[in-house]
Amino acid sequence: MKEIRFDIPTPSFPGGVIPEGVLTPEEIDLAVLTLNKALELGASQCRITASKSLMDLVATLNGEVDKVTHSMDRAMSIALFVDGKFGSFSTNRFLSSEMESFLKKAIDSVRMLAVDPCRTLPSPERTIKDASSSMSLGICDIEGNLSMTPEKRIETALGASGFARWASSPREGVTVLSEEGEFSRSIADILLIDSQGTVGRQTDTAFDYGTEVTLQVGEGKVSSYSWRSNPILSKFLESDIASCADEAFAKALEKAGAVAIPSGKYTMVVDKDCSSRLLSPVVNALSGSAVQQKNSFLMDALGKKVFSDKVTVSDCPRMQGQGGSRLFDSEGVVTRNETVIGNGTVKRYSVSTYIANKTGMAPSVDDVTRMVLTPVQIKEKPSTYIKVTGFNGGNCSPVTGDFSYGIEGFFIDGEKSVPVHGMLITGNMFTLWNNLLGAEDDSPEKALHKVGTLTFAGVDFSGE
Amino acid sequence: MIQPQQYYLDTFKVTVKDLEDIVGHALSGGGDWADLFFENSSFSDLFLRDGEVSSGGFHVDYGVGIRVLSGDRTGYAYTESTSPKDLRSAALAAATIGHGSVHIPSIASLEGGYVPRLYRGKPNPAADRYPIIRDWRNTSASEFVPVLESLRDKVMAKDPRIIKVSAILQTQVSDIMMFNSFSELKYDTRPMGTIAVSARFSDGKTTRSNHASRSFRMGAEMITDALLDELAAEVVRGMDDRFAAKRPKGGKMDVVMGSGASGILLHEAMGHAFEADFNRKGQSIFAESLGKKVCNENISIVDDGTIKYNRGSLNFDDEGVPAQRTYMVENGILTSFLHDRISARHYGIASTGNGRRESFRYNPIPRMRATYMESGNAAPSDIIASVKKGIYVDEFSNGQVKIGEGDFTFFVKSGHLIEDGHLTMPVSDINVIGNGPEALARIVAVGNDLKIDDGAWTCGKEQSAPVSCGIPTVLVKDLTVGGE
Numbered sequence: 001m002k003e004i005r006f007d008i009p010t011p012s013f014p015g016g017v018i019p020e021g022v023l024t025p026e027e028i029d030l031a032v033l034t035l036n037k038a039l040e041l042g043a044s045q046c047r048i049t050a051s052k053s054l055m056d057l058v059a060t061l062n063g064e065v066d067k068v069t070h071s072m073d074r075a076m077s078i079a080l081f082v083d084g085k086f087g088s089f090s091t092n093r094f095l096s097s098e099m100e101s102f103l104k105k106a107i108d109s110v111r112m113l114a115v116d117p118c119r120t121l122p123s124p125e126r127t128i129k130d131a132s133s134s135m136s137l138g139i140c141d142i143e144g145n146l147s148m149t150p151e152k153r154i155e156t157a158l159g160a161s162g163f164a165r166w167a168s169s170p171r172e173g174v175t176v177l178s179e180e181g182e183f184s185r186s187i188a189d190i191l192l193i194d195s196q197g198t199v200g201r202q203t204d205t206a207f208d209y210g211t212e213v214t215l216q217v218g219e220g221k222v223s224s225y226s227w228r229s230n231p232i233l234s235k236f237l238e239s240d241i242a243s244c245a246d247e248a249f250a251k252a253l254e255k256a257g258a259v260a261i262p263s264g265k266y267t268m269v270v271d272k273d274c275s276s277r278l279l280s281p282v283v284n285a286l287s288g289s290a291v292q293q294k295n296s297f298l299m300d301a302l303g304k305k306v307f308s309d310k311v312t313v314s315d316c317p318r319m320q321g322q323g324g325s326r327l328f329d330s331e332g333v334v335t336r337n338e339t340v341i342g343n344g345t346v347k348r349y350s351v352s353t354y355i356a357n358k359t360g361m362a363p364s365v366d367d368v369t370r371m372v373l374t375p376v377q378i379k380e381k382p383s384t385y386i387k388v389t390g391f392n393g394g395n396c397s398p399v400t401g402d403f404s405y406g407i408e409g410f411f412i413d414g415e416k417s418v419p420v421h422g423m424l425i426t427g428n429m430f431t432l433w434n435n436l437l438g439a440e441d442d443s444p445e446k447a448l449h450k451v452g453t454l455t456f457a458g459v460d461f462s463g464e
Numbered sequence: 465m466i467q468p469q470q471y472y473l474d475t476f477k478v479t480v481k482d483l484e485d486i487v488g489h490a491l492s493g494g495g496d497w498a499d500l501f502f503e504n505s506s507f508s509d510l511f512l513r514d515g516e517v518s519s520g521g522f523h524v525d526y527g528v529g530i531r532v533l534s535g536d537r538t539g540y541a542y543t544e545s546t547s548p549k550d551l552r553s554a555a556l557a558a559a560t561i562g563h564g565s566v567h568i569p570s571i572a573s574l575e576g577g578y579v580p581r582l583y584r585g586k587p588n589p590a591a592d593r594y595p596i597i598r599d600w601r602n603t604s605a606s607e608f609v610p611v612l613e614s615l616r617d618k619v620m621a622k623d624p625r626i627i628k629v630s631a632i633l634q635t636q637v638s639d640i641m642m643f644n645s646f647s648e649l650k651y652d653t654r655p656m657g658t659i660a661v662s663a664r665f666s667d668g669k670t671t672r673s674n675h676a677s678r679s680f681r682m683g684a685e686m687i688t689d690a691l692l693d694e695l696a697a698e699v700v701r702g703m704d705d706r707f708a709a710k711r712p713k714g715g716k717m718d719v720v721m722g723s724g725a726s727g728i729l730l731h732e733a734m735g736h737a738f739e740a741d742f743n744r745k746g747q748s749i750f751a752e753s754l755g756k757k758v759c760n761e762n763i764s765i766v767d768d769g770t771i772k773y774n775r776g777s778l779n780f781d782d783e784g785v786p787a788q789r790t791y792m793v794e795n796g797i798l799t800s801f802l803h804d805r806i807s808a809r810h811y812g813i814a815s816t817g818n819g820r821r822e823s824f825r826y827n828p829i830p831r832m833r834a835t836y837m838e839s840g841n842a843a844p845s846d847i848i849a850s851v852k853k854g855i856y857v858d859e860f861s862n863g864q865v866k867i868g869e870g871d872f873t874f875f876v877k878s879g880h881l882i883e884d885g886h887l888t889m890p891v892s893d894i895n896v897i898g899n900g901p902e903a904l905a906r907i908v909a910v911g912n913d914l915k916i917d918d919g920a921w922t923c924g925k926e927q928s929a930p931v932s933c934g935i936p937t938v939l940v941k942d943l944t945v946g947g948e
Contacts, residue, residue: 061745070541070557071825091524092544102524109522112606116518150560177746177868214747214868221749223868255869260944263715293513294628294664294671358514393732393864393873394895394946399664399673402711404895404946406864406873422871424895424946426714460948462714 003036006193009132011203014143021054021072021145021187022203030094031076031191038080038103039195045081045121047194047332050074055186058153062179063163065154078103082110086119118357121194121331126363128192128200128328138321139204144233148185148207157183160209162245174253175216179245183209185233198332206323207236213248217256224251229446231323239446251389254410258419260463261411267385268425268459271409272442274390276371276449279313281396281403281429283368286340288351290398292359297401297429298346302361307344307433310376314339315348316450317369324448329366340368344434372450378438384413386420386461394424401429407461423463432456465596465653466589466779472641472651476502476528476546483643486530486551491645493559495532495539497805499644501782502528502546503824505636506601512612512631520605529824530554534562536744536806540827587650593770593777593787596655596683600635603684608633611687615661618696623703625665634658635684642784650784656775656930657686658920663699665706672706674699674877679775679920679930686773702859702878705890712881712891714947718854719896719940720847720882724915725860727933729940730765730835732863732872733900736925738767738792738800739818739830740807742867749870749901753798759904761796762840769817769833775921776833776931783819783828790816793904804830822927832923836934840910844937847909849885855945856880856887857896870900894946903940911937 008028018024023031031050038046052074059067077090087110091102121127148156163179189203210227226247230236270278282298290296298306317335319325328334331353340348348364356363387410394405408421440452473479483500490498503526510520528546532539532555539561543554589595612631619629636656643649660677676698680686721729734750742748750758769778769787778787783805791799803811804819807830819828848856856879863874876894880887916934923931 065537065561067538067540067827068558068561069539069827070554072543073825074544086519088519088521089523090521093524093526094544106522109520109605112604112609113520114516114518114609116516119518177751180745214745221747221868221870223747223866263713263947293630294666295673299671392866392871392897393862393875395861395875395893397673397893399671400893402893404875404893406871406895406897408871421869422897422899422944424714424873424897424944426711426894426946426948460714462944462946464716 004195004197006032006199007130008191008199009130009201011132011140011142014146019142019146019187021052022189023050023052023191027052027074027094028191030096030099031193033096034076034078034099034103035193035195037100038078041103042107043080043082045195047079047121047192049077049190049192051188051190053186053188055184056153057182057184058157060157060161060181063158063161065158078106080106080110081119081121082107084115084117085110085113086116087113118354120353120357121196122333122353122363124196124198126334127196127198127332128334129197130199131327132201132203137318137325137327139231139323139325141205141232144207145185145187145205147233153183153185157181160211160241160244162249166249173218177214177216177221179211179213181209181211181245192328192332194332200328200332202326204323205231207233209241209244211244211248213245213252215252217253220256222252222255224248224255226251227446229323232321255408255419255421258408258421260422261418261420262464263462265458266461267382268456269385269387270454271387271389272440272444272451272453274388275454276447276451277391278432278454279371279373279449279451281401282433283313283371285398285401286346286349287367288349288355288359288361291349292355295398297399301346302349303346305345306430307341308436309343310436310439311341311344311433312339312374313341314372314374315368315370316372319370322370324370326369331366333365335365335369370448370450373439373452375441375452376439378455382455386411396429403427403429420463423461426460426462432459465594465655466587466592466651467653469586469649469651472639475504475639476641478546480649482548483649486555487643487645489552489555490530490532490559492556493532493562495534495559495562497533497645499531499642499783500528501821501824502641503638505638505823508600508635510605510608510612510633512616515616517609517612525823527824528554529827530558531827532558532561533806536810537561538827542824587652587779593772593779594655594681596653598684600637600655600657600684608687611692615692615695618692619661619663619699622696622700623665625667625703626663627666628664629661631661642780644784648784650780652779655681655683657682657684659687659691659695660920661695661699665703667707670707672703674703674706677920678918680773680918681775681777682773706878706892709878709890709892711894712855712945712947714945716942716944718851719943719945720851720854720856721935721938721940722856722858723844723911723913723935723937725917725919726857726938727836727917727935728860728863728874730837730935731832731923731931731933732865732874733898733903734765735767735832735835736865736867737870737900738802740801740803740811741830743801744807744810747867749868750798754801756798757796758793758798758901759796759907762910763793763796763907764791764838765793766791766838767802767818767832767835771834771916774834774916774932775918778833781817781819782821783815785815785817785819787817787833802830802832804828820929822929826927829926831925831929832931834916834932834934836914836916837910837936837938839912839914839936842909842911844911844913847911847937847939848882848887850909851882851939852884854882855891856882865900871897872900873897896943896945898943903943906941907938908941909939913937
C-alpha cells in the first residue's frame, strides 16, 4: 500500500521556536503514521484529528492570588471506516510504540458493528486542502502569548482587581463578600488529515479575564460578573479589563432589593449579554441530525417561512479577528458565511456527510459556528417592559419548541426601574420569534455569537 | 475495586521513592502541602441509531495532576506522561504558588495541618463499595450489540406511536492512585456503566420524546434482562399524559415533589449552597447558618458516598480521604458543610471526603455525591390530598442555582395539576423557581417513601462529576411555577 504524504502547513513562530501548546513535528509525524498504519491494518478510510492546547490561568480571590494552573493537553482522535462500518477512538498517549496495538484493537472493535453505508468521508472537493487558519483569520497571536510571562500573568490578574479600591472607600450599607477574578492565556493547535488528502490546521490564541463579585446589601446577597476576551493580546488589553471589576460591582448593586412582580404578559427586552440564549434552541433545531432523528421542532421546515420577517440569522464562521472563527469543520469541510434563516424562512440545515447520505439532503457543515442575527430597527420603543439581564436555568423541548426559563432583570415603567428576580418566562419558540419587535446592533465584541438586544411582544412572565 | 498496591505502581510505572521525590519537587517553591493524582481511564461507547448498532469506540485518558497548597491557595499542573522528567516539570510548575514571585500573604492565621487526622493504612478490599465481577476492559463490543438490540425491541413493542428509538451504552474504568505530603498512598479502581434509551413518539399530529437511563459503579454484570425491562417500561411510561399535557397558569403555588428524581430540589436548592468552598468565600446564602435551625425538625438531609454501586459513591474521594455519610441537616439544624481538605483546614475540622475532580486535569473542590432527604412519616397520598391547588411533579431534566442569591430552578418534564387534593390535568416542560433557604423552610410535609434515583445525573459545577439524588415525597409551599 502506498504511503500517503501530507504537506502540513506550519505557522511562523518567533525565532523559529515551536511554543508550548503547539504540535511538534514529532507529534505531526505520529498523526501521519497513525493514518497510514490504520489503512495498512485494514481501514478503507481514516481521519485523524491531532490536537494540543496550553492554558495558564491565574485566579484571584479578594485581590490576592488564589490559584495558579498550568494545563497542557493532547489528543489523537481517530475516525475509522472499515468494511462499511464506522467507529471513533481517541487517546492522549502519543506513543508510536503503542499505536499499532491500539489501532488493531480499534479495527477489531469496528468490525463487530453493523454495516452502515452512509458512513463515509466527505467528498474530497468539499474539504480543506493545505490550509492554516493561524494567520488568515487573525486569531493567532503567538508573540502576545509568549510575552505573558508568569510574572505578567499575575500582574495582569492582580491589576484588574477592584477589591483593595473598594475596601479603601467603602459604600455605606454595602459589604464586598468576595471578588473572584480569573486571567488566562491559551493556545490551541488542531491538525486534521484524512485518507483523501484533506489537510487543515487551526492554531489560535485567546486572552480572557472575568470577574464575579458578591455583595451583601442590607439583608440580601447579590452577585454579578463581567468579562473580556480577545484572541489578540493588544486588543484584549485595549478592552479595559480593569473596568471589569467595577462593572460587575455595579451590576450586582443594581440587583439589590429585587422582587418578583405579578404574573402576566409583558413586553420583554433581552440584554445583549444574554440574548443569544434565546436563539440557541432555534439553531439547535436546524441540526440535520436532530431533523433526521425527528427530534427537532424545525423538522420539515426547510424553505418554509416559520418566523417573523424580522428574523434573519447567518452562520459566520470566517469573521476576522473573532475568537471561535474556523476555516473547516470537524470533518474538514470548508466553512463559508451563509444565511440559515432569511426573513423568517429556513434556508439551511447543518448537514454532515453522514446525515446527507442518510437523508438525501444536500451536505453543508456539521454545525453552526457563529450565530449572527441581523439587526432590525424597532418601530416604537416600549415604555413599560421587563428587561431581562440574565437567565437562571430552564430548558426548551427540542421536539416542540416549548420553553420555560428562570430570569432576572428589571421592570421598567417610564422612569421607574424595579429589579426583579425569581420569575420565569414560558412560551414556544415559534410564538416568541414571530413576536420579535426589534434587534439592536449592539452585540458585544467579546462574544462568540453576534446577537444584540432583543425586544419581544407579549411574553408570559410568572411571578407573584 | 481495590487491587494490590503494586498493580497501581506498575500501571503508572513509578515507585514509592519516585512519588516522594515528586512531592519534594512540588514543595520546593515553599508550598506547605502537595498531592499527586494518577489516573488511567478507559472509556467505551456503543450507539444504537436508526435500528442498528452502527457506531462505537473507545478512548484512553492517562495522566497525573500535581497540586501544591500554600495556605488556602492552589498551584496546579498536570502531565499526560509519568516519565520522571515530565513529572518533575509539572511539579515545579505547580510549585510556583509557593514561590517568592507570587504574592502570598501571611498564613499565620491558619492553624494546624490540613486535616486534624490522617488517613493512614492501606485501602481495604473488604470495604470496597464497588467490587467488579466483569471488568468492562475485558469485554468486547460484540457482546453488547445484542443488548442494545434487545432494548430496542423491548421499547418498540410497548407503544405503536414510537417512530424512533436510540440507545447508548457508555462504560468507564479508572485506575486511580493518590499520594501526598503526609506520605498517604491510596488507590482505587472505579467502574461506571451507563445505559440510556430515548424514544420519539408521534400520534400523527404532534411529536413527543422521552428518555430513561440507569448508571451504576459496576462492571458488565450490571447488564441484565431485568434492567432492560425496567428501562423500556420507564421510557414509555406516562406518554398518554405527555400528549395531553398543557401548561398550567403560572404563578406561586404549592408543589408536591414525587419521590426519587425530585431530589434535584436538594441538589440545586440546598446541596450546592452547603459546599464549603462557597461558604469559605462568604458567597453562599447559608454561610452564616451553621448550627442554626434552617427547616422543620422532621427534616434530615444527607450527602452519602457509601451506597454500594451508587453512581456517586467512592471508596476514597479524590484527595484520598475515605468517603463517608455526612449529615448536612439533622432534625432541621444545619450541622455540616461539605468539605475538601482546603475548606476543612479553613474551618479547623476533618474533611468530609467531598474533595472531587473530573479528572487529573482538575484540582479537587467540594462536590456532592448521593444527596437525599431521609424519610418522614406522611403517606404520599395524604400529602397530595392535603393540597387544594398546586402541582405534582415527578420527572426532571436539569436544574441550576445562583449561589449568592440562593435562587434555584429545576425543569419539570412531567407532572399533574392538583385540584382539591386530586391529580388532574397533566403538565410538562415547565420551569420551577425558588430561593434555597426559603424553599427549605417551606417544606411542610415529608413522605415515608425515600427513593434514590439511579439515573445518569451529572453535576456541572466548574467540572463534571457523577452524582445521584433522592427524596421522599415532599410538599413545598409557594414555589413559582412557569405557565401561560
